[in-house]
Amino acid sequence: MTTKEAPPITRSAPHKRRLKAPGNRNFSKPARYVMLAALVLFSGFPLYWMLNTALSQDSELYGQAQGWWPHWERLADFGDLIGSVPIFKWLTNSVVIAGGTTLLSLIFAVLAGYALSRFKFHGKGAAGFLLFATQMLPEALLVVPIYALFASLGLLNGMGGLILANVAFTMPVSVWIIKGAIDAIPYEIEEAAAVDGCPRVTILSLVLTPLILPSIAAAAVINFFDGWNEFLLAKTFIAERDLWPASVGLASFIGQYLTSLNSVMAAALLFTLPALIFFLLVQRRIVSGLTAGSVKG
Amino acid sequence: MAKLSLRNISKRFGDTQVIHDFSADVDNGEFLVLLGASGSGKSTLLRIIAGLTDAGAGDIIFDNLRVNRQSPRERDIAFVFQSYALYPHLTVRENIAFPLALDRFKGWHHIPGISAIARRVYGSSKEIVKQVANVSSMLELDEYANRKPGGLSGGQRQRVALARALIRNPSMFLLDEPLSNLDAKLRAELRGEIVRLHRLTGKTFVYVTHDQVEAMTMATQIVILHNGVVQQHATPQEIYARPANTYVARFIGSPPMNLMTAAVNDGQPALGGLRLPAPEQLRLRLRNGSVTLGLRPEHLTVTADVGGPGLAGTVRRIEDLGADTLIGVQPDPALGLKMWELNQDDLLWIRQTGQTRLMAGDPCTVTPEARMASYFDGDTGVNLAPADETSTALLPG
Secondary structure, eight states, rough: OHHHHHHHHHHHHOOHHHHHHHTTTOHHHHHHHHHHHHHHHHHHHHHHHHHHHHSSSSSHHSOOOOOOSOOOOGHHHHHHHHHHHHHHHHHHHHHHHHHHHHHHHHHHHHHHHHHHHOOOOTTHHHHHHHHHHHHHHHHHHHEEEEHHHHHHTTTTTTHHHHHHHHHHHHHHHHHHHHHHHHSSSSSSHHHHHHHHHHOHHHHHHIHHHHTTTHHHHHHHHHHHHHHOOOHHHHHHHHHOGGGOOOOHHHHHTTTTSSOOOHHHHHHHHHHHHHHHHHHHHHHHHHHHHHHOOOOOO | OOOOEOOOEEEEEEEEEEEEEEEEETTTTEEEEEOOOTSHHHHHHHHHHSSSSSSSSEOOOOEEOTTTOHHHHTTTEEETTTTTOOOTTTTTTHHHHHHHHHOOOOGGSSTTTTHHHHHHHHHHHHHHHHHHHHHHHHHOGGGGTTTTTGOOOHHHHHHHHHHHHHHTTOEEEESTTTTTTTTTTHHHHHHHHHHHHHHHOOOOOEESSOOOOHHHHHOOOEEEETTEEEEEEEHHHHHHHHHHHHHHHSSTTTTTTTEEEEETTTTTTTTTTOOOOOOOOHHHHHHHEEEEEEEEEEGEEEEEEEESSSSEEEEEEEEESEEEEEEEEEEEEGGGGEEESOOOGGGGEEEESOOOOOTOEEEEEEEGGGGGGGOOTTTBBBBOOOHHHHHHHOOOO
């Protein structure tokens, strides 16, 4: 008789809360979805509006109110619009410039970041500070002296010069990102590698670089987008139409008297896509690197 | 296989002298433990032997070869770090194979990019895979071979670190507090493991620790360092039985040796009125006045009798450890017994096997086993009994 009256142990309420994953306990699942949907809408709408504009008629854009739904049937004209300018040539130039900037900047940044993190030398503080000095001056201020310098070095009107100039502006941030990442890696790991027979360059390439990969990926994103979006230097240094990056090419759509908005948006859409793809590729590395983390011995 | 000789090693960091004129010889196959509190310079000394830190002055000699200018790699040593220092991005298997793969690198393999490929190619060569499998099974790591260090417990990580050291078949193993990040049970287990590896390889081991239990159980020789100065270099038994000075006496043993001031009249020491028979050679060295007398807790007995021969006192603390009981006795103030350095709570600690019927607050009598006493100079703290004459006589048991 007494056993029947024993309270069932499993029915205690407090356990329910524990079933939820930590960090999610503030909102219910539908609420979270609604919020995420709002965020996606908020950040995705401009992109959608670009597409919509690109597929609209001039008359719609300048005359009546623009419709909410894109005219998919105009997709064929879309091709004609971008066929009238060397847009793919420009995009290729942009990829070369952004890719070159990223690569060069990362190589320098890993070496400089390592030196700033691990070596003791005179003027170390000054060196770190001077790297930031370039960030303190606006790009526009430096365009003229760099132009003069490049003119005398014969670097104008070429992608090599543009890459160099971009690296000068983007590298310092990468150096500090990578210095911070190396600071966080225990020095013993390097010593273990030295005992195992690695010279310093191999310690850097075999042991440290894989460990700071998430930070390298983060720096790569910053460098790539700096190179991809860069306009001022490219506009100033490169006169030849075929050598333009897409940013300059895109601007050329804006005419003094006539701006074909749908063409601009069509080109802009194409301009966005490679950057988006690059980010999606690298973003996985950043996230996987962060979750894998176990740098702590 | 290497015999290690250190000659007049000195090292300073800025204004601090970390190691003062250290010299030692370690024969091939010895297990030398460098023991000291933190800041004693023991780790620095090990790093100097390894080549991770420059020796400020002096010579490091491996088998008649001065290696001061050689890199850690050239010295052919293996180093086990307190923090394990495993490569977090490599699996256990790759971690263990790493030094072997690197051994096969030619100059151009070190070019960035190529080095990663070369490591993989060599790491998966038949011979290396086989060696890795051997070492892994020796340390019972087979089932974790494909895990990364992040997925292992502390004990497993340290096993991987040992495996990585072992696989290279180095001339000497250097271990820097390898067990201090582990819990007590694992520590005891890995202690046995390391001793087993030492017997198995027959190589010279130099082991740094602040843990006297590790030193006593593993070492064939112990060097006790204090502020960069060697206090004693001897076998564990010798250090326990005949500590070279009061620092060593207090450092080794748990609870440490009871130290107190004894009066000396005509070469005859007396403790709180109790005359102690001292060996003849020793009596000649005792200056009239006072001497510091040391007695290990197991060389004192305590009884509930009052008024018998011995030191009267009151029981203050009882610590029952199961097999032994530690009894803290406060000597009768009327005896005028002066503790040389305050023992815990100014108590005389006595170790007794089994349990005791004494209770805190009981009056009691403590009887010293006089022939086991150590005598230290009252001013310098140096042990007055010369090593060769007394060390065997003083061996417990």
